[in-house]
Amino acid sequence: MQKILAHALLTDDGWHRDIVLSHDNGMITGLEDDSGKQTYDCAADVLVAGMPNLHSHAFQRAMAGFAERRGATPDSFWSWRKEMYRLALSMTPQQVEAVAAQLYMEMLEAGFTRVGEFHYLHHDGNGRPYADMGEMAGRIAAAAAQTGINLTLLPVFYAHAGFGGKPADDGQKRFINTPESFARLLEACQTHLAPLANAVLGIAPHSLRAVTKEELAAILPLAKQAPVHIHIAEQIKEVEDCLAATGQRPVEWLLDHAPVDERWCLIHATHMTETETVNIAKSGAVAGLCPITEANLGDGIFNALPYLAHNGAYGIGSDSNVCIAVNEELRQFEYSVRLDTHMRNAVARPDSSNGRVLFDGARAGGARALGAASPLAVGSPADLVALNLQGQDWIRQDAILDSWIFAGNIAVDSVWVAGRQVVHNGRHKARDTINRHFGTAMRQLFAS
Structure with missing residues (x-):
């Protein structure tokens, strides 16, 4: 099991502050208010569904x-x-x-x-x-x-x-x-x-x-x-x-x-x-x-x-x-x-x-x-995106999405798919290997 502290978290029923999300075996297993006493594995400024x-x-x-x-x-x-x-x-x-x-x-x-x-x-x-x-x-x-x-x-x-x-x-x-x-x-x-x-x-x-x-x-x-x-x-x-x-x-x-x-x-x-x-x-x-x-x-x-x-x-x-x-x-x-x-x-x-x-x-x-459930809720797949406010802690609730979409001043920080973290600090964990193979293919295709 992994626990993520989200300072802001968006579900279908709206925004929540300081929530600890638990996931295990690829599924979300808990959404609990942070009492200040819970332990967690990592923290996110904002957590939304993928x-x-x-x-x-x-x-x-x-x-x-x-x-x-x-x-x-x-x-x-x-x-x-x-x-x-x-x-x-x-x-x-x-x-x-x-x-x-x-x-x-x-x-x-x-x-x-x-x-x-x-x-x-x-x-x-x-x-x-x-x-x-x-x-x-x-x-x-x-x-x-x-x-x-x-x-x-x-x-x-x-x-x-x-x-x-x-x-x-x-x-x-x-x-x-x-x-x-x-x-x-x-x-x-x-x-x-x-x-x-x-x-x-x-x-x-x-x-x-x-x-x-x-x-x-x-x-x-x-x-x-x-x-x-x-x-x-x-x-x-x-x-x-x-x-x-x-x-x-x-x-x-x-x-x-x-x-x-x-x-x-x-x-x-x-x-x-x-x-x-x-x-x-x-x-x-x-x-x-x-x-x-x-x-x-x-x-x-x-x-x-x-x-x-x-x-x-x-x-x-x-x-x-x-x-x-x-x-x-x-x-x-x-x-x-x-x-x-x-x-x-x-x-x-x-x-x-x-x-x-x-x-x-x-x-x-x-x-x-695509034939797949998507809500950020207990019992759903842990397909999650953490957004980094980049120090702009005054941006709250729906203004987070407005700023991300229209101002471009908020960045994707981490991504989990079925509970597996594949992106950290904005970078895919296998980026170097994947990019090297891509470069080889592109040089072959456009060599002339």
């Missing part, structure tokens, strides 16, 4: 900072995608594992304690399945094990290059499966996840342009009661192509043709009508927002206010992994709504802290989307 990261493409971390040079014509998501495909075709399993480990280490240092890996890099560079169909998923699982992050693995079903069952192109050959091969892939993924404590296996039909109606119906039963994630309405061109092919917009089509409920996470959901926005909120699905990536790729702005007015659930993800920061994702979300609506404190409810609303909403929605 944040879920509901959407990641780990291999894309290798592109961070390498896609910011403009071409001869205006750049877009689609020109960026061409560069991403080139990277995807070049990476070995060993390189994917090294890049994923670097990424997951950075997530932990930022205060994320679970990642939803939207994993679609399945086959070898020629598009052939490995002898072990789950080879690449095994590399993701190995990176999670090395770093200590909780993993929700979301193997992607990807079959086509466009609506109407358009044949996949050469850049997509590492992604492609049939419903039958996808079922075998899921079995292999389950084997690789077996050694990981608290791992969750879901499924991810990539997008409506990559999956036909019949294929979607065939793979959904494979999820059983596990999470189902899908990219939807990220780009205007996607909406236009869907309208041309089906007569409906992507969100409209999905709600009419699939059993969308609390198990589902709709990634991006950027270009929606108000009716679609309200209907997603009412379905119980989680909107998977990736504000930094959506800004980086020029996707657009999520229709937040009507969605939140109907109690829509949301979480945050780092998607292309160009920047890894809990507070910056939440800040970018709020600022995008401000720019769209010309309001300040747009996401906050009346007479509430914006930081608190953002943090609580993203934590709860992200946990639901």
Whole structure:
């Protein structure tokens, strides 16, 4: 058993002062007022629950900072995608594992304690399945094990290059499966996840342009009661192509043709009508927002206010992994709504802290989307983040979250996953080894 003295601690029922949190065998076992007589193993200025990261493409971390040079014509998501495909075709399993480990280490240092890996890099560079169909998923699982992050693995079903069952192109050959091969892939993924404590296996039909109606119906039963994630309405061109092919917009089509409920996470959901926005909120699905990536790729702005007015659930993800920061994702979300609506404190409810609303909403929605409990409470996993006030002891209660998210003057100090401390003084305990392997992989990828 370990005991942590938290001078400020946030639970679902609010802030508490001077609490001793006990954890044992990965679970929180006690929350007691500090009598001044208790012994404890370490102390924290502030203790909060870890944040879920509901959407990641780990291999894309290798592109961070390498896609910011403009071409001869205006750049877009689609020109960026061409560069991403080139990277995807070049990476070995060993390189994917090294890049994923670097990424997951950075997530932990930022205060994320679970990642939803939207994993679609399945086959070898020629598009052939490995002898072990789950080879690449095994590399993701190995990176999670090395770093200590909780993993929700979301193997992607990807079959086509466009609506109407358009044949996949050469850049997509590492992604492609049939419903039958996808079922075998899921079995292999389950084997690789077996050694990981608290791992969750879901499924991810990539997008409506990559999956036909019949294929979607065939793979959904494979999820059983596990999470189902899908990219939807990220780009205007996607909406236009869907309208041309089906007569409906992507969100409209999905709600009419699939059993969308609390198990589902709709990634991006950027270009929606108000009716679609309200209907997603009412379905119980989680909107998977990736504000930094959506800004980086020029996707657009999520229709937040009507969605939140109907109690829509949301979480945050780092998607292309160009920047890894809990507070910056939440800040970018709020600022995008401000720019769209010309309001300040747009996401906050009346007479509430914006930081608190953002943090609580993203934590709860992200946990639901990843199939994992998240509250800081007795009986829950000890997935904890200690924040360092950096001498600013006058910052109290919700102002702590406001300052962390909007002022950036509070730092992540320590992180525990299932009671195991993986970050101390802002640094992952295996940083040197992980960073060295990452450097080797990057030099191989970008040697030319």
